[in-house]
Amino acid sequence: QVQPVESGGGSVQAGGSLTLSCVGVGRAWTNYNMGWFRQAPGREREDVAVAAIIEYGITEYADSVKGRFTISRGSAKNTMYMQMNNLKPEDTGVYYCNTGTTWPLRPYGAWGERTQVIVSP
Secondary structure: OOOOEEEOOEEEEOOOOEEEEEEOOOOHHHHOEEEEEEEOOOOOOOOOOOEEEOHHHOEEEOOOOOOOEEEEEOOOOOEEEEEEOOOOHHHOEEEEEEEEOOOOOOEOOOOOOOEEEEEEO
């Protein structure tokens, strides 16, 4: 499987914003649901997405990010973004994108190289 490519992470202070980008390769990325997964420092990667685009373009969010993160699909269907506003220290971690099931979205495909987000108090 071809790995997706994540980018856009960085280091910000609490209350700041970042936009993550994902480019997937392959037909699955134009046909399947997709989402963002994260792994906090010292913890296992969460097996359910924190944000996802599912059937009919419906967007879903975990309670921890609802109202602060916005997921969207690019004009090229294999691209995806996540606008992260009002970031909190607990959002610190590495973020991955992947295709997956319906909500709560669990991953199907290969993992990419991830992008790191650091939020300082």
